[in-house]
Amino acid sequence: MMILKLGFRNIMRNKRRSILTGLAVGLGLAAMILVNGFWKGMLANMIDSAVSNYVGHAQIHHRQFGESHEVQYSLDPSSELFQKLKQNTQIEVISKRVIALAMVSSSQESLNAIALGIIPAEEKEISLFDDRILEGHYPENENDLMIGVQLQKKLSVQLGDRIVITVSEANTGELNQELFRVSGIFGTGVKDMDEGMILVHQRKLQQMLSISGVHEVVVMFSDLKTAELNAPFINSLSTKDIKAENWQELVPQVVGIAKVTDFSMGIMGIILFILVGQVILNTLFMSLFERSYEFGVLRAIGTKNRELYLMICSEALALSCLSIILGMIIALIVGGYWSVLGVDYSGVQFGEVTFTEKIFFKFSLEQFTLYPTSLVLFTVLVSLYPAWKIVRIKAAEALHRSL
Amino acid sequence: MEHVFQLENVSKVFGEGAVQVKALNSINLEFHRGEFSALIGPSGSGKSTLLNIMSGLDTPTTGDVFLDGINISEMSGNKLCDFRRDHIGFIFQSFNLIPVLTVKENIEYIMLLQGVAEEKRLQRVEEILERIGLKGFNNRYPNQLSGGQQQRVAIARAIASQPSIILADEPTANLDSKTGTELIDLMAQLNADYGTTFIFSTHDQKIMDRARRLVTLEDGKIVSDKLS
Numbered sequence: 001m002m003i004l005k006l007g008f009r010n011i012m013r014n015k016r017r018s019i020l021t022g023l024a025v026g027l028g029l030a031a032m033i034l035v036n037g038f039w040k041g042m043l044a045n046m047i048d049s050a051v052s053n054y055v056g057h058a059q060i061h062h063r064q065f066g067e068s069h070e071v072q073y074s075l076d077p078s079s080e081l082f083q084k085l086k087q088n089t090q091i092e093v094i095s096k097r098v099i100a101l102a103m104v105s106s107s108q109e110s111l112n113a114i115a116l117g118i119i120p121a122e123e124k125e126i127s128l129f130d131d132r133i134l135e136g137h138y139p140e141n142e143n144d145l146m147i148g149v150q151l152q153k154k155l156s157v158q159l160g161d162r163i164v165i166t167v168s169e170a171n172t173g174e175l176n177q178e179l180f181r182v183s184g185i186f187g188t189g190v191k192d193m194d195e196g197m198i199l200v201h202q203r204k205l206q207q208m209l210s211i212s213g214v215h216e217v218v219v220m221f222s223d224l225k226t227a228e229l230n231a232p233f234i235n236s237l238s239t240k241d242i243k244a245e246n247w248q249e250l251v252p253q254v255v256g257i258a259k260v261t262d263f264s265m266g267i268m269g270i271i272l273f274i275l276v277g278q279v280i281l282n283t284l285f286m287s288l289f290e291r292s293y294e295f296g297v298l299r300a301i302g303t304k305n306r307e308l309y310l311m312i313c314s315e316a317l318a319l320s321c322l323s324i325i326l327g328m329i330i331a332l333i334v335g336g337y338w339s340v341l342g343v344d345y346s347g348v349q350f351g352e353v354t355f356t357e358k359i360f361f362k363f364s365l366e367q368f369t370l371y372p373t374s375l376v377l378f379t380v381l382v383s384l385y386p387a388w389k390i391v392r393i394k395a396a397e398a399l400h401r402s403l
Numbered sequence: 404m405e406h407v408f409q410l411e412n413v414s415k416v417f418g419e420g421a422v423q424v425k426a427l428n429s430i431n432l433e434f435h436r437g438e439f440s441a442l443i444g445p446s447g448s449g450k451s452t453l454l455n456i457m458s459g460l461d462t463p464t465t466g467d468v469f470l471d472g473i474n475i476s477e478m479s480g481n482k483l484c485d486f487r488r489d490h491i492g493f494i495f496q497s498f499n500l501i502p503v504l505t506v507k508e509n510i511e512y513i514m515l516l517q518g519v520a521e522e523k524r525l526q527r528v529e530e531i532l533e534r535i536g537l538k539g540f541n542n543r544y545p546n547q548l549s550g551g552q553q554q555r556v557a558i559a560r561a562i563a564s565q566p567s568i569i570l571a572d573e574p575t576a577n578l579d580s581k582t583g584t585e586l587i588d589l590m591a592q593l594n595a596d597y598g599t600t601f602i603f604s605t606h607d608q609k610i611m612d613r614a615r616r617l618v619t620l621e622d623g624k625i626v627s628d629k630l631s
Contacts, residue, residue: 002508002515009503297499300460301560302488302516304481396461399495 003307007314011322014287021283022322028272028279029327029375030334033367035268037335038343039261040362043254045345045355047224050251053190054127056095056218057227058234060244065215071100072170074213081237085219090230092222095122096214098205103166104147104198106155113151113196115165117205117214126218129186129199135159136184142204144183148194152185159185165200169210176208189346189355269374276323276375277382284316284386295390296398305391312390316383317376324372331368335361406469407568407600408434408457413466415452415623426452428623430466434602436567439594441603441610444620450604453620454570457602459487471567488516492561492599494571498553500545506532506556507541513564531559535589551582555589562593568600575607587613 011018051057060081065073075081077096085094098117103110120138124130129146130138136159139146145163147155157163159182166177180200187194206212219234221227227247237244248255288295295308303311342358349355415427427449434440442450455461456468459475468476470490478486500509507528514524532538535555545553554574561569571590575583587609594601603610611617619627 002504002512005508006501006503013503294499294501297493297495298501299484300458300487300493301513302484302564304484304516307516394461396455399455399460 003310004314007311007316008318010287010311010315011318017283017286018319018322021279021319022326024279025276025320025323025375025379026326026328026330028276029324029371030330032265032269032272032371033327033331034334034338034361036265036367036371037331037361037363038338038359039265040364041338041342041359042345042355043258043261044362045357045359046254046257047247047251048357049355050254051224051247052126052128053188054193055247055250056126057221057224058219058230058244058246059250060217060219060234060237060242061215063241063243066243069099069101070170071168071209071211071215074098074170074211074215075217075242076213081217081242084237085217088230088233090221090226091219093122093125093218093220095119095126095218095220096202097123097216097218098202098209098211099215100167100205100209102198104151104155105164105166106157106161108156109154111151111154111196113148113198115167115205116197116199117202118199119202123199126220128188132186132188134185134187136182139183139199139201141183142201143178143180144201145180146184146186146199147182148197149185149187150191150195151198152182154195157182159183163198165198165208167205167208169208171210176210178204178208191349269371273375273378276378280316280319280379280382281386283319284312284383285389287315288312288386288390292390292393292398295393296395299393299395300399308391309384309387312387313380313383316379320376320379323379324375327375328368328372335363337361339363405436406433407436407438407471408432408602409469410453410457411467411469413453413456413463413468415449415456415461416464426623427456427463430623430625432618432625432628434568434600436600437594437598438616439591439601439614440616440618441605441614442618442620443605443611444626448620449623450620451572452623454572454602454604458491458493458570459483488513488564490567492564492566492569494554494557494561494569494574496573496576498545498550498557498577500553500556500560502545505542505544506537506548509545509556510559510563513560517564527563531563534593535559549582550578551586554578554582554586558586558589558593562597562599566599568602571601571603571605573605573607574603575605575610580609583607584609 060075062073062075085091096119100115102113102115104113134149161182163180163182164177165180166175169176221230231246234244234246338361342360344358345355346357410430410432413427413430414425417424417426430453442453444450456463459478463476467474475483475486504512510528510531511524514527532540535558537552537555548556575586578586590601591613593599603614605611615631617629617631618625
């Protein structure tokens with residue numbers, strides 16, 4: 001016990017050096033915690049943006065529609081698939097979409113766009129279109145149309161202006177045109193949507209395409225965790241003709257980013273640990289070698305190798321404890337600030353996902369358990385080297401000034 | 404009289420080849436239990452080397468050193484460490500107390516290494532502190548003591564393990580004359596009371612005057628060995 005006490009008291013012999021070392025190592029730990037928390041926040045934001053902007057927790061398509069986007073491959077709303085979906089009580093919302101490539105023409109310009117045939121009441125529950133309406137309102141009448149803000153600018157149309165939509169009918173490929181009025185303009189911040197998407201009433205689009213089915217079924221559970229628990233259920237809906245996918249399969253880039261994040265955290269951890277190792281080694285070597293005479297005395301009066309190792313390791317342990325306390329305080333303050341106020345990255349695209357909300361720092365247990373514990377263990381491990389150097393000092397040489 | 408130390412043909416050579424220095428040259432010496440003796444001689448005469456070899460901190464190039472009949476020049480590692488801890492006490496010129504330990508802890512430390520039970524350790528610390536005139540100084544740190552008080556604590560640490568012999572290297576060199584005399588009186592008293600053998604390496608005339616035996620070294624050889 002006294003050996004441990006000795007180690008702990010020794011770090012306070014040179015307070016300034018110990019505090020500077022503790023701060024250096026603590027800042028390293030804080031950096032690691034902050035980067036991890038920020039990545040976690042960013043990932044959560046990306047998943048949330050991807051899922052709640054448009055994708056949902058799961059999507060179901062006709063297998064051939066998924067491959068060719070030919071409008072005749074639709075799902076029958078009265079089929080067994082929809083019965084199964086309705087029976088799952090954990091599903092909060094089911095939205096059906098009709099999707100078609102359309103020619104959108106104003107008096108000024110004609111452009112290609114994706115026409116999304118929606119049931120407004122369902123779609124409001126799924127996507128963020130209704131939260132991103134810049135002007136006007138959701139399509140209320142059958143000839144209402146909501147348009148992306150970039151597309152609106154390219155077509156030079158305003159609210160209430162008329163637009164002609166042209167689509168190819170299913171099976172025959174005959175062109176079918178209808179006149180719509182701009183009832184709303186949305187701006188999601190997602191370039192592809194704002195530049196190339198229009199929202200119309202589902203029944204109207206079905207009539208134009210001469211189909212009775214839908215192309216896309218979007219499923220939302222209460223939260224992401226429930227969605228992950230229901231992944232097997234979604235997978236079980238796939239058949240020869242139907243392809244049911246969970247959000248991870250729909251936005252693989254987000255999953256990829258999560259893996260890259262883990263990898264980069266690992267690399268950062270290694271770099272940090274090397275730096276920490278150097279700082280600790282320097283401090284210990286400085287502290288120990290200026291006391292080599294004292295170690296000579298300790299040797300002379302009968303301190304064994306094992307006890308010297310314990311003493312030096314306990315000194316490193318004390319130094320690392322000081323470091324992790326400082327590091328965790330810094331991380332708590334800065335992370336706490338970010339977790340409340342967040343960092344505004346809205347509108348920034350990353351990994352094909354556009355952030356629509358602020359990124360908030362996310363605290364996790366591992367940041368305050370795994371990282372500090374690893375740091376302490378690593379520090380103690382690193383201290384074995386200077387300890388080994390010290391135990392090799394011959395007492396007679398260390399004491400040559402006296403005995 | 405019973406031998407505590409016996410040195411047989413002890414030589415120590417430093418360096419190799421053409422730069423060899425013979426620090427000790429065929430030393431034959433015996434110290435008896437209860438002696439109060441001093442190694443004297445000019446700087447570089449081999450006093451420190453002889454003390455290092457007697458304490459097992461260094462090994463002789465040739466020859467043997469027996470302490471309590473056991474050849475310590477053949478010992479190494481933990482065995483030597485344990486033997487040194489249990490049989491030899493050290494008093495250094497510059498006190499060399501552990502600065503982060505209190506007076507009590509400095510004295511207790513060596514008993515802790517010996518595995519002495521806490522109750523016994525504390526009892527012994529109290530006894531020793533009273534004996535050396537530092538009762539009530541238990542919780543002071545070395546930097547809160549005068550030089551003389553620090554050297555008293557160093558003596559207390561040396562006798563705490565109840566060694567057969569205490570090797571003291573210039574123990575009064577950093578003290579004023581009055582304090583030095585008090586320290587010598589204390590060590591002489593301990594020698595008389597406990598029968599602990601004291602061997603000094605010194606230039607201090609006061610120690611030479613009080614030592615009952617003076618061994619003079621020159622160029623690694625004993626040139627005189629006188630009882631006073």
